[in-house]
Amino acid sequence: MAYSDKVVDHYNNPRNVGSLPKDDPNVGTGLVGAPECGDVMKLQMKINPETQVIEEAKFKTFGCGSAIASSSLATEWVKGKTVSEALSIKNTDIVRELSLPPVKIHCSVLAEDAIKAAIRNWKTKHGVEAAAEEKVAH
Amino acid sequence: MSATRTASMSPLICWSCRERALGPHFCSNCGKIQQLPRDVDYFAFFGLPRKLWIEGAELEKKFLQLSWQLHPDNFVHATEREKDLSLERSSQLNDAYRTLREPVSRVEYLLAIEGARKEGEQKQQAPPELLEEVFGLNESLDELREAKAGGGDLSALKTRLEAAENNFQEKLAEVDEQLQGIAREWDAALDNNVENVARNKLMARMNDLLNRRSYIRNLVRNVAAELTG
Numbered sequence: 001m002a003y004s005d006k007v008v009d010h011y012n013n014p015r016n017v018g019s020l021p022k023d024d025p026n027v028g029t030g031l032v033g034a035p036e037c038g039d040v041m042k043l044q045m046k047i048n049p050e051t052q053v054i055e056e057a058k059f060k061t062f063g064c065g066s067a068i069a070s071s072s073l074a075t076e077w078v079k080g081k082t083v084s085e086a087l088s089i090k091n092t093d094i095v096r097e098l099s100l101p102p103v104k105i106h107c108s109v110l111a112e113d114a115i116k117a118a119i120r121n122w123k124t125k126h127g128v129e130a131a132a133e134e135k136v137a138h
Numbered sequence: 139m140s141a142t143r144t145a146s147m148s149p150l151i152c153w154s155c156r157e158r159a160l161g162p163h164f165c166s167n168c169g170k171i172q173q174l175p176r177d178v179d180y181f182a183f184f185g186l187p188r189k190l191w192i193e194g195a196e197l198e199k200k201f202l203q204l205s206w207q208l209h210p211d212n213f214v215h216a217t218e219r220e221k222d223l224s225l226e227r228s229s230q231l232n233d234a235y236r237t238l239r240e241p242v243s244r245v246e247y248l249l250a251i252e253g254a255r256k257e258g259e260q261k262q263q264a265p266p267e268l269l270e271e272v273f274g275l276n277e278s279l280d281e282l283r284e285a286k287a288g289g290g291d292l293s294a295l296k297t298r299l300e301a302a303e304n305n306f307q308e309k310l311a312e313v314d315e316q317l318q319g320i321a322r323e324w325d326a327a328l329d330n331n332v333e334n335v336a337r338n339k340l341m342a343r344m345n346d347l348l349n350r351r352s353y354i355r356n357l358v359r360n361v362a363a364e365l366t367g
Contacts, residue, residue: 033269038356040273062276 003065004099010069015076018058020044028122030114034106039063041071043114045078045086047122052083059114066104070094070111083119150175153219163208163227171208171223179251180234188248189328190321192238201235242351245317245344248324254341255348268353275302275357279364296365303361306354313351320344 003011019042020027026046033040039062046056057075061068073094078086094100094108152159152167159165162178162185174183181188184200208231213224237247249255282295324340326332 031269031273033272033353038272038353038360040269040276042273060273062273062280 003069006098007065007069007100010072010098011065014059014068014072016058016072016079017060019060020046020056020058025125026122028118028120028125030117030119030121032110032113032117034063034067034110039067039107039110041067041110041114043071043074043111043118045118045122047083047119049126054078054081054083054086064104064107066098066100066107067110069098070100070107071114073097074111074115078115083122086115087119089115163204171213171220171227173223174227174230180237180247183230183234184238186238187328188252189325190241190244190248191325192244194239197235197238201231204231241321242314242317242348245321246348249341249345249348252341254338255345268350272353272357275299275306275361278302279360282364299361299365303358303365306358306361310351310354310358313347313354317344317347317351320347 020029022029022044024046026049028045028047030043031040032043041059041061041063043059044057045054047054057079059071059075061071074089077089077093089112091105091108091112094111095105098108100108150159150172151157152165152170152172154170155165155168157165157167159167159172161172162175162182163172164170165172179188184197184204186192186197205228208224208227210221210224210228213221216224236243238244246255278295278299282292282299284290285292285295320340320343324337324344327337327340
């Protein structure tokens with residue numbers, strides 16, 4: 001099976017590879033995996049708590065070309081978006097952009113899950129604080 | 139042994155003598171080899187219930203017996219139809235034996251025919267508590283590859299990876315033990331005609347364990363390849 005040009009491009013020149021400090025309160029980390037192929041994907045975003053804008057995004061993926069391309073594309077897409085905009089990214093958007101064949105759809109699902117997991121992690125970090133503030137207010 | 143779930147086979151009409159042919163392989167009336175009824179799974183192929191405990195020696199005996207009976211050499215002077223059936227049946231027999239012989243592929247197969255595990259269709263969840271470890275291990279593997287390419291110091295990395303490999307091997311053994319435990323529960327549930335809800339729960343647990351297992355097995359394989367390479 002041949003990879004599409006876009007997958008090859010992301011695979012050869014992955015965007016935003018690396019990591020952000022996990023303990024930074026503004027950084028959300030999503031770690032997800034697909035058991036059928038043993039892929040693991042880590043996606044991190046630095047989110048401005050005032051504007052809710054994703055200022056930085058990094059990924060590191062161990063897996064096939066499609067998994068790497070999906071996560072690379074995901075970091076490109078979320079950068080500059082707000083949290084709610086990023087949450088509206090669907091795996092089917094990634095499938096379309098990268099022309100993934102049916103057997104590789106789970107890679108795009110993984111990328112969508114990673115975005116959601118990272119945002120969930122960030123929200124938990126802030127949700128705890130917000131809950132504490134609420135208590136004080138009441 | 140109760141054979142409750144094998145009896146789902148519907149008797150077919152024999153293509154040769156037009157009588158009802160009981161038994162999955164040969165007509166009970168005229169003895170001609172039969173087309174495999176659609177609802178005969180690998181368990182039924184050997185006349186076994188859908189249980190997970192299978193005595194290896196017993197299965198092998200059945201396999202040898204059937205391969206002798208179904209062997210194309212027995213059909214040299216038979217009709218084309220019988221020759222074709224014998225060929226087809228012999229290859230099915232090999233697939234069935236290979237699948238049921240290994241305890242893990244047996245569980246995978248059971249879940250597939252029970253509709254609890256469909257590759258691709260159902261989203262398989264990765265075991266979350268493993269992900270952290272898996273990620274760290276992959277990073278160490280990367281470091282080792284780089285050190286190999288750059289001629290760096292390998293011994294410390296190798297020691298670390300060997301420890302990780304042992305650790306994951308132990309995990310693999312644990313998973314296999316847990317699978318065996320659930321397999322026994324499954325068999326007991328069949329014996330006691332336990333309702334579907336409970337059976338589905340057991341299948342869900344087996345499915346989780348299989349996912350865990352394939353994850354760990356891939357890792358062990360990667361680590362071993364990198365350490366020997």
